[in-house]
Amino acid sequence: MARPGPRGSLGDAGRIVPRSGYTTVLTTLISAAMSFLAVFALALSLSSGTLAQRWSDTLAQTATLRLSAPQSEIGAQTAAVLEILRTTPGITATRVLEVDEQRQLLEPWFGPDLPVEVLALPRLIEIIESPEGFDAAGLRLRLSAEAPGAVLDDHTRWRRPLVQAAASLRALAWLSVLLLSAAMAAMITLAAGFSLAANAQVIRVLRLVGARDAFIAGAFVRRLTVQALVGAAAGTVVGMAAFALLPVAGEAGFLTGLGFQGIGWLMPLAIPPLAGAIAYLATRIAALRVLRRES
Amino acid sequence: MARPGPRGSLGDAGRIVPRSGYTTVLTTLISAAMSFLAVFALALSLSSGTLAQRWSDTLAQTATLRLSAPQSEIGAQTAAVLEILRTTPGITATRVLEVDEQRQLLEPWFGPDLPVEVLALPRLIEIIESPEGFDAAGLRLRLSAEAPGAVLDDHTRWRRPLVQAAASLRALAWLSVLLLSAAMAAMITLAAGFSLAANAQVIRVLRLVGARDAFIAGAFVRRLTVQALVGAAAGTVVGMAAFALLPVAGEAGFLTGLGFQGIGWLMPLAIPPLAGAIAYLATRIAALRVLRRES
Amino acid sequence: MVIRLANVSHDYGGHGLLAGVDLHIAPGTFHFLTGPSGAGKSTLLKLCYGELTQNSGEIEVFGQDLRGMSRNALADTRRRIGVIHQDCQFLDHLTLAENVALPFVATGRPVPEADLHELLTWVGLERQANALPPTLSGGERQRAALARAVIMSPDVVLADEPTGNVDWDMSQRLLALLVELNRMGTAVMIATHDLNLIRTAKSQVSARNLRIADNTLQSAGSDL
Amino acid sequence: MVIRLANVSHDYGGHGLLAGVDLHIAPGTFHFLTGPSGAGKSTLLKLCYGELTQNSGEIEVFGQDLRGMSRNALADTRRRIGVIHQDCQFLDHLTLAENVALPFVATGRPVPEADLHELLTWVGLERQANALPPTLSGGERQRAALARAVIMSPDVVLADEPTGNVDWDMSQRLLALLVELNRMGTAVMIATHDLNLIRTAKSQVSARNLRIADNTLQSAGSDL
Ligand SMILES: Nc1ncnc2c1ncn2[C@@H]1O[C@H](COP(=O)(O)OP(=O)(O)OP(=O)(O)O)[C@@H](O)[C@H]1O
Ligand SMILES: Nc1ncnc2c1ncn2[C@@H]1O[C@H](COP(=O)(O)OP(=O)(O)OP(=O)(O)O)[C@@H](O)[C@H]1O
């Protein structure tokens, strides 16, 4: 009986649309579910970035040049090749492999006792690319002219599928983020439509007492935006908690890194305001359309 | 004006619950969305199976044995090692690598001109495992006794992360199928509750004219189950179409095979009946509970 | 005995509403129920058909205690009671004719089309048979509610303000329908504000007039 | 001129309902509108405040054509019209007092608590001020609807069957409230079936009695 009087409670028109109506619950649920999924998609896209980075780091930015030549010419040709490499744009550094390093590379196949010194082994030169990479075809052309015994191996056949896979994973992830946003917008628009339909009585009564469209739409927009915000916040928190707690991918394996690292944890926090903005626009458009249709 | 009379249209009580109510639309939408996602999860889980298979096939079932020994003993030790391998359970076949094959392996490092014949190269023996695999530790023990120069490389360090990754991908996929089923059940239960709340008027009127609980619940259960079936069918079809049409993963890369192959295309067809069954149970329980609560 | 209330009290948690109400409705009797707005007329009727459960006292319908009844037994009892709710309640997606025939559908019986048509004609709704309830006028809805209440030939009709929105001629017509049913043995109780209706009924049927005042049910035969 | 209908016709797609209706409601006048159930009384009132748009003819409210009006202008016009809808319409999640105060909230004005309380007391609802509409009795809802219609001191009150569910004493009280408003300059039109109400009003106010019959609006001063 000691409820607040009508002025205090209704003064800002905040309660015009029922709070606990099931269509508002619907909005909350939809944005919660969508935000939860968005957290996963975001994690996937961030992780696929990390993944691509790692794969690139290990493979993409190195190449090997093998130089075979008669013992007498090997010194001169090595110098020539190094000079060519030095003047090739896109190559950051070059390094002639030591004998010990060559032995290490061969150990799995020949054991530690291979007499590398006495063999007429080719020289191996490691090439570190700049991030932009170099023009492998052009380089091959110049090499064939000046050092016919030089063979360039840019690891392409190893690199291509991995980089491709990382890229497609990344595309898939961003596609799902986009799809989820679109789905959320569509579903919140639908929920707004449902809410307006379910509250046809509210609209009719407000019309009867002379409320303008902007007032009626505003009441719905406010209610639904708040619900979407609340739902999205809940979904995001639960999704982030899932990532913090669940061992989604083990320590090893190349799914390692699926999750958020460091500053990445801040990104999901953008989801609730985004959901709120989507809800605001979707509801506003739906409300004004419905109000204009039913005179 | 030429509508069918009440007998024909209402005889089976099929129209007691409004067809186009937005809460029934809600049920349809929820099961459509959930089924759509379930198709993806199913594809992921099936594909991760294929993936794991492929990775295992290429790596897991081979191993290499490297035998270094003085030139005089190499023949005898090779024979001894082959005898050991022959009697080791889990090994299907063994093969001593030819000189040419060894040269091929070494070519990237030394060029085609390596004088393999004159080098004291170790023997390489390829081991083909049976699917159950062999006991690597036991084999190493026996080898160290009879052929001290033999080193077994069972590719464990390459194989483990890949198999692990495939397994965790698979677990993730089944987890999402489970989660989606649970989420669908929960959301359909909610939708049933919403539908009952939205149609409180229908329940009140039916009570007034002496309808029993079973009759009222039946009307809702039938309507909602049908809606869930329709929604799930639509969601499944759209999901399958997406897989049939979208180039989700390229031809190369190790996401190749993400999708359905052959008989796998039949599996998503289980989703609609499952959704229907979930909807039936969820609605029935919700309806009888609601009806019992409000006397 | 159709309905028997013994020392029944009820309120909605606040101050008292009905206290110590005794009521006997015998088969074939005719009752009017009056009282100021908010006195508890609708509440009393709801208690009689089990939409509400009394706070204290005893209510028997067709000789059975409502409170001890199973849910199915209560539903079966309601089939023998024709109720006209004050807020006429329909399924808005079904036509008027389908709504009137609902008691048959809900109990799994075939709809007697001829009876249905005759009844709709009597209450002047044959033209609106295929209209949806939200498109009906206030009076049309009230007449449809009355038609639905009597279509199953119930043992008792409980009518809550059945003529509040119809004109005088139509209210006479509806009264005549109830009087006719009453002659055939149906007990009738009408809650109404319309004293003229009660007065004109005098000539057609010997009705008992009850009034709710000061939380109790009183006989009001003389002062109408 | 408050409301002017010139040669207005309307039906809902079927057979004719209203045809060639002329109506002039001047400031400070009092009108009763009668006619059998389904004749089109509610329809006529809905045309007057723009819930329906006529098929043909002209309707002017406060000198402006309703059809040419912007949506905001229509809303602003409605603020000057107090409407009692036949199916009393409330926001079920707000208390009765909040519902009655709704015209102020919807137009962004502060609620005059004192006036609100006085009005609720007049219609006998001060005890129910904090009750939710679904828990009110039929008559209580009707009185609340009347209170809401008059709280903004509108220029005209259009009341559709405002006394169908209240007892005689209360209907006199509600009539007195409308007569009082009318004396202060408010035009009033009441659609009702209650001929007694019209008869007792005669002594308090000089009202014009209109009747809808045969699809037209007729003067019915004598035969009541
Ligand atoms: N569900 C409820 N919860 C709380 N109070 C209620 C409820 N239903 C009715 N009331 C209150 O109980 C009182 C009696 O209501 P009831 O509907 O029985 O009156 P009534 O005699 O039918 O009046 P009317 O002639 O106006 O229809 C009213 O004051 C009403 O506000
Ligand atoms: N939205 C609508 N669609 C179709 N027909 C309608 C609609 N609203 C009303 N009607 C019909 O128009 C006729 C007049 O309705 P109206 O509500 O104006 O009658 P009324 O004079 O107010 O009757 P009552 O006294 O019963 O309230 C009725 O036959 C009704 O069925």
Ligand SMILES: [Mg+2]
């Ligand atoms: Mg009542």
Ligand SMILES: [Mg+2]
């Ligand atoms: Mg009307």
